[in-house]
Amino acid sequence: MKDLPFTDTVRINQIGAGLSRRLEPDAEARKRIARSLDLQGLDDFVAEVDLAPTPSSSAWTLKGRVRAHAVQTCGLTLEPLPVDVDRRFSIQLVESAPQEAEEIEVALDEDDVDPIEDGKVDLGQYAVEQLALSLDPFPRKPGAAFVQPEEPGEISPFAALRALKPGGEPGRG
Numbered sequence: 001m002k003d004l005p006f007t008d009t010v011r012i013n014q015i016g017a018g019l020s021r022r023l024e025p026d027a028e029a030r031k032r033i034a035r036s037l038d039l040q041g042l043d044d045f046v047a048e049v050d051l052a053p054t055p056s057s058s059a060w061t062l063k064g065r066v067r068a069h070a071v072q073t074c075g076l077t078l079e080p081l082p083v084d085v086d087r088r089f090s091i092q093l094v095e096s097a098p099q100e101a102e103e104i105e106v107a108l109d110e111d112d113v114d115p116i117e118d119g120k121v122d123l124g125q126y127a128v129e130q131l132a133l134s135l136d137p138f139p140r141k142p143g144a145a146f147v148q149p150e151e152p153g154e155i156s157p158f159a160a161l162r163a164l165k166p167g168g169e170p171g172r173g
Contacts (some may be wrong), residue, residue, distance in 0.1 A: 005032035010051065010122035012095065012116060014061065023127050030036030034070070037132055040080050041071040047127035060093040060116065061169040062123075066130045072139040079140055093121060 006029045010019065024046050025033060034042040049064035094116040119164040 002123055004122070004128075005029065005036040006124040006128050007122050008127075009120050011148055012041060012119045012121065015051060016049060016143075020048070020050045021123060023049065023124060024049040025124075033128055033131070035145055036071075036128070037135065039070050039135075042068060043071070044069040045127075045131065047123070047130070049123050049127065051121060051123070054092070059078045059113070060090045060092055060095075060121070061090075062121065062126060064089055064130070066127055066134065068131055068134075070113070070131075070135065072135060074141040074144055075138050076096075076144040076146055081139045083135065083139070085100055085131060086133045087130055089130050091126065095119070 003009045005051040006025050008021070008023055010021075030042040030045055033045065033110045034040070045066070047064055047116075049062060051062050053059075053063050066085060067087075067089060070083050072081045072083055073079070074081045080156065092113045093116050094113050096117055
């Protein structure tokens, strides 16, 4: 199992009416997060989260806001590209029912619902996930443009052979 870059786990049975947390990873954790998200740097990262039971259901609602100052790499120039993130989110969580070892049931009727496994919610991983969702998967500096190289006039494999033949003229050899 791959090590997670940042975790802050809470047990559902210890939350009660709800909890609020402010997560601020230290410098080492920010380095691990930056490596896992392929960032040049992550200078600042703060997540404010609220986790509370959803009334009249067995679900939980995780709401919050992630703010960060990160440095991505421009996909064209490979230069540092600073980016500021400020994202609000809301995620529905449901406790997964214990299943028998032989029987596996997959239910896809609930959209945007995450299962709670082993009665724990990893607030840190949700914060990192929201940061990842906020980043441009193809970062590009303003004004950077891809220039298509000119294609050669003749792309035939026989053109390459003709270039190898003395004088480059067709004939029998």
